[in-house]
Amino acid sequence: MSEIVEVETRQARFVLDSSECDGCGECMRACPTRAIIVGEEYLEIDEERCRACGSCARACPTGALRMEPRA
Ligand code: SF4
Ligand code: SF4
Numbered sequence: 232m233s234e235i236v237e238v239e240t241r242q243a244r245f246v247l248d249s250s251e252c253d254g255c256g257e258c259m260r261a262c263p264t265r266a267i268i269v270g271e272e273y274l275e276i277d278e279e280r281c282r283a284c285g286s287c288a289r290a291c292p293t294g295a296l297r298m299e300p301r302a
Contacts, residue, residue, distance in 0.1 A: 242283035251295035261290035
């Protein structure tokens, strides 16, 4: 099922296109603070841990995960 999941933390906005996500876990492994958990159709970001560095989105091989820093 294709679903766009949006998550906002204090510092960033994340958009996950679940139809492009194959659950590889690269985003989770790339996160220096272990703030992110991605399942088949969901994305969880621990707001307290996330530093809005963008490593998770850069590590995503399919482009399923995007991150935009918030102003
Ligand atoms: S932006 Fe950085 S700190 Fe936040 S979930 Fe992604 S990799 Fe982790
Ligand atoms: S790196 Fe991209 S494709 Fe892999 S689990 Fe994370 S969001 Fe999904």
